[in-house]
Amino acid sequence: MSRRADVRSIAWPIFALVLASVVVAVTAIFLVTFSGPPPRRAGIDTRLIVAALRGGEGAGRLRAEQRTAPPNPGRPFHPDAEAQARIAGVLDVRASDVRAYSMRPPRGPGEEFGRDFVLAVRRDGGWRVVETERPLLAPWHVQTLMVMLIVVAVFGGLGWVVAQLISRPVRAVARAAQDARAGASLPPLPVGGPREVRDLSRAVGAMHARLAAHAEGRTTMLAAIAHDMGTPLARLAFRVQQLPDAARERAEADIAEMRAMIADALSFARDERVEAEARIDLGSLLDSLVQDRREGGAAVTLQPGPRAVVRGDSGALRRLFDNLIGNAVRYGDRAELGWRTTGDRVEIWVDDHGPGIDPATVERLFEPFVRGDPSRNRATGGAGLGLAIVRSIVARHGGDAVLENGTTGARARVTLPLATR
Numbered sequence: 001m002s003r004r005a006d007v008r009s010i011a012w013p014i015f016a017l018v019l020a021s022v023v024v025a026v027t028a029i030f031l032v033t034f035s036g037p038p039p040r041r042a043g044i045d046t047r048l049i050v051a052a053l054r055g056g057e058g059a060g061r062l063r064a065e066q067r068t069a070p071p072n073p074g075r076p077f078h079p080d081a082e083a084q085a086r087i088a089g090v091l092d093v094r095a096s097d098v099r100a101y102s103m104r105p106p107r108g109p110g111e112e113f114g115r116d117f118v119l120a121v122r123r124d125g126g127w128r129v130v131e132t133e134r135p136l137l138a139p140w141h142v143q144t145l146m147v148m149l150i151v152v153a154v155f156g157g158l159g160w161v162v163a164q165l166i167s168r169p170v171r172a173v174a175r176a177a178q179d180a181r182a183g184a185s186l187p188p189l190p191v192g193g194p195r196e197v198r199d200l201s202r203a204v205g206a207m208h209a210r211l212a213a214h215a216e217g218r219t220t221m222l223a224a225i226a227h228d229m230g231t232p233l234a235r236l237a238f239r240v241q242q243l244p245d246a247a248r249e250r251a252e253a254d255i256a257e258m259r260a261m262i263a264d265a266l267s268f269a270r271d272e273r274v275e276a277e278a279r280i281d282l283g284s285l286l287d288s289l290v291q292d293r294r295e296g297g298a299a300v301t302l303q304p305g306p307r308a309v310v311r312g313d314s315g316a317l318r319r320l321f322d323n324l325i326g327n328a329v330r331y332g333d334r335a336e337l338g339w340r341t342t343g344d345r346v347e348i349w350v351d352d353h354g355p356g357i358d359p360a361t362v363e364r365l366f367e368p369f370v371r372g373d374p375s376r377n378r379a380t381g382g383a384g385l386g387l388a389i390v391r392s393i394v395a396r397h398g399g400d401a402v403l404e405n406g407t408t409g410a411r412a413r414v415t416l417p418l419a420t421r
Contacts, residue, residue, distance in 0.1 A: 010166055010194035017162050021155045028151050032144050044132070050090050052130040053121050064130045070099045071129050073118045077101040080117070087119060097122040169197045177204045226262045233258060279419050280317060282308040282346060286337055289321055298329045303338035308346040311419040312397045320393040321348070324412045327387070328352035332409045345399075347415050354409040362403045390414075 044062065052064040083100035091098070103116040118131040169190035176189050189201040233255055240251035286302055293300040310317075321337075328335035332352020339348040357365070365387050387403075390412075394401040399416040 010196045013162050013166065013194075017155070017159055021159075024155065025151055028147050032147060046086075046090070049119065049130060050087075053087070053091060053119060053128055055123075055128065061133050062130055063133050064128065066124070067120075067127045067129050070122075070127050071101070071118050071120050071131070073101050073131075076103050077116075077118060078103075083117065083119070087121065091121060093121060099127075166194070169194075170200070173197065173200050173204055176201075177207075229258070229262060278311065278314060280310050280312055280314050282310055282339060282348070282416075285314065285317060286321060286339070286348070289318060289325060290337065293325055293329070293335070298325075299334035300325060300329065301334075301336050303336070305339040306341050308339060308341050309419045310346065310397070310416050312416075313393075316393045316396070320390050320414070321350070323387070323390050324350040324414070327412070328354075328410070336408070341418065344418050344420070345415055346418055347413060349406075349414075350412045351406050352409040352411075356405045357403055357410045359405070365403060 048062060052062050057064065078101065080100045080102040083102060084095055084098050087100060088095040088098045099118075099120040101118040116132050116134060118129065120127045120129045122128075172190050189205055190197055191201065237252065237255050240248050240255070243251060283304065290300045290302045325335045325337070328350050329352075332354025334353050336351040337348070339346055341347075387401075391401050394414055394416070397416055399414060401412065401414045404411050404413065
């Protein structure tokens with residue numbers, strides 16, 4: 001694609017398509033009009049009409065039937081006195097015994113009568129009615145309609161093609177913007193096409209770069225804080241050894257809590273850098289976690305499922321499911337795990353036997369430093385980063401995590417894409 005084509009505006013193909021559509025439509029209308037008015041249907045021989053009025057069968061476009069009352073067709077027909085007198089004279093009956101209605105007056109004396117009419121004569125105690133059949137669409141109407149449909153079909157198809165050519169790069173940019181998160185690599189962005197798409201690609205790329213720089217700066221800051229706090233915490237730990245036993249135990253517990261909070265914050269920041277690289281057998285990973293928890297005395301069970309291979313960071317996924325198992329054991333006494341595959345995704349759930357969760361607070365539980373236990377006692381919960389880490393890791397792997405109430409208590413449900421290669 002040339003540079004000149006790359007910098008064109010997205011408005012030009014739209015304008016060109018609209019202009020071409022209007023020009024062709026007007027041209028088609030002009031050609032239909034230029035071809036002249038619709039062909040006049042040939043008149044009907046008066047002898048055929050008279051024969052039908054006398055009791056014969058209708059021929060050609062004529063329809064004949066016997067009725068008990070005289071016809072009254074209404075608009076667009078109008079009474080035709082000339083035709084009434086003409087028919088009465090031919091049939092040798094009184095004019096009052098004849099009804100004549102036409103859409104167009106007869107062309108004059110001769111063999112042909114008007115093209116669209118309703119005629120009736122009194123006979124056999126009723127009325128013999130003869131009228132012309134009028135199709136909904138005449139051949140000329142069908143031809144005109146076909147021309148219009150062809151124009152609509154051709155330019156409808158061209159419009160669809162142009163719309164796809166315009167929307168395809170926009171959809172690519174939209175997908176890239178949706179995946180633009182700190183720590184995730186940005187998919188390739190369109191480098192050609194309309195000027196607006198190129199500007200949008202540059203804006204999304206710049207936005208992603210800012211997000212990455214922000215995440216890098218935050219992680220660096222947290223690492224520096226943790227490093228700087230390590231020295232005074234070590235001095236405090238040394239000094240508290242001189243305190244009485246009761247005070248020393250409380251001080252050591254506070255220092256341990258501070259170190260654990262710093263470790264949680266660093267883990268949360270580090271998990272935003274997850275890169276999905278290796279192929280991981282999900283069943284083996286979960287089985288290993290369950291065995292580790294059982295050895296520690298936790299009540300954890302695993303319901304085997306079908307083979308499921310995902311692509312990601314093994315260490316990050318272990319932290320993800322270990323956090324969910326830990327929450328289930330901490331708040332619901334036990335954890336029950338299982339998984340199933342649906343299409344190109346795998347769904348993993350972790351159930352507990354606790355009191356469940358309030359649906360109104362579900363989304364807040366995934367926010368950093370928000371805990372299900374309103375107290376700040378670390379004996380009943382962490383720093384409130386476990387679920388935030390879970391959602392961060394899941395997002396890095398292209399999945400989703402939700403909390404809901406199950407049959408036994410709360411249920412954490414994680415969805416991940418299966419590895420395609």
